[in-house]
Amino acid sequence: MRKGKPNDPERRTRILRAALEVIAMEGVHAASYRRIAAQAGVPLGSTTYYFSDLETLIVSAFKTxxxxxxPRYxxxxxxARTDGDVVDALVAATCGATAPTLDDIRLYEEMHRYGARSPQVAGLLRDFQEASLVILRRSLSDGAARAVDALMWGWWSYRALNEHDRLDTGMVHDAYRALVTMAATELVPQK
Structure with missing residues (x-):
């Protein structure tokens, strides 16, 4: 019979959350079993129990x-049913209610840097980008979807580097409106 506390069913989740917190605060290069365990408030052995190597832990954290x-984005x-709905959703995802937090953006930037050296993380990034493009292509041409995706990532990066300089919502709206309008005219056959 086992003595002591029963297994903590949330421990693995806490470790993953702690890994993301460490990466957001200090970068992937600072992530270690020891730092993550301390951040999660778990014994060091728990990190190696759930994750056989640090790469697996980092990849799993990026998956979460x-x-x-x-879903939020x-x-x-x-x-979205109309062009206006699409534009409103894009503005909200860039600088509104559904936009990533600055920590989320920092984590994605760390994910991009790490993905340059980790085939698994590069695969996650490709999957995420393709899923984003599939959603955008429901309302936009392929070219407009790629332009919107690139513009959104650029604005997110801008937000991360210019924390105190808020994006002008009207300007963001007008830029997306122009891309959505361009997409609508691309679909009109040329004579």
Whole structure:
């Protein structure tokens, strides 16, 4: 019979959350079993119990990041019925209610840097980008979807580097409106 506290069913989740916190605060290069365990408030051995190597832990943490943000960003775009709805959803995802936090953006930037050296993380990034493009292509041409995706990532990066310089919502709206309008005219056959 086992003595002591029963297994903590949330321990693995806490470790993953702590890994993201460490990465957001200090970068992937600072993530270690010891730092993550301390941040999670778990014994060091728990990190190696759930994650056989640090790469597996980091990749798993990045998967939870992707899985957590995707519904928040994607649902309003899936529900968009008109061009105006699409523009409103894009503005909200860039600098409004569904936009990633600065920590989320920092984590995605760390994910991009780490993905340059980790095939698994590069695969996660490709999957996330393709899922984003699939949603955008429901309302936009392929070219406009790629332009919108690139513009959104650029604005997110801008937000991360210019924390105190808020994006002008009207300017963001006008830029997306122009891309959506361009997409509509691309679909009109040329004579």
């Amino acid at each position: 990041l992707r899985d957590g943000l995707e 994607a649902a309003p775009l899936r529900d």
